[in-house]
Amino acid sequence: MASEISQLINEVRQFSEDRDWDQFHNPKDLAIALSIEASELLEVFLWKSPEDAKKDKIKEELADVINYALLIAGKCGLDVAEIVRDKMRQNAAKYPVEKAKGVATKYDCKLPTKFEQNCQRKLISSRPVTKV
Ligand SMILES: [Mg+2]
DSSP, X not given: OOOHHHHHHHHXXXXXXXXXXXXXXXXXXXXXXXXXXXXXXXXXXXXXXXXXXXXXXHHHHHHHHHHHHHHHHHHTTOOHHHHHHHHHXXXXXXXXXXXXXXXXXXXXXXXXXXXXXXXXXXXHHTSOOOOO
């Protein structure tokens, strides 16, 4: 029995095959389309507070992103559940709970010390002013 993810991939591929669009769907162009759809998702939030974004538009654009992600996975013969779980294992090693819990900065980002902040301020204030 096919998983629900496999069924979804088949449905998205069937939609594309019915329209003879498969000829255009190589992984590169699908990745570009995914990026464009991700930008359309960003546009839903642009210049608004998150709670003011229209949920129908979020659903629509997120579905477009997922559809392209599923097409890429299908085209590349990837097992979606496997690659997502593999990546989660990598992320768990990269962001151990004891170091990452409640911290929004990247794992290798450290805040500058007071000494470093003072050095940066002095360096900036000692630069000659140049007019453009
Ligand atoms: Mg869209």
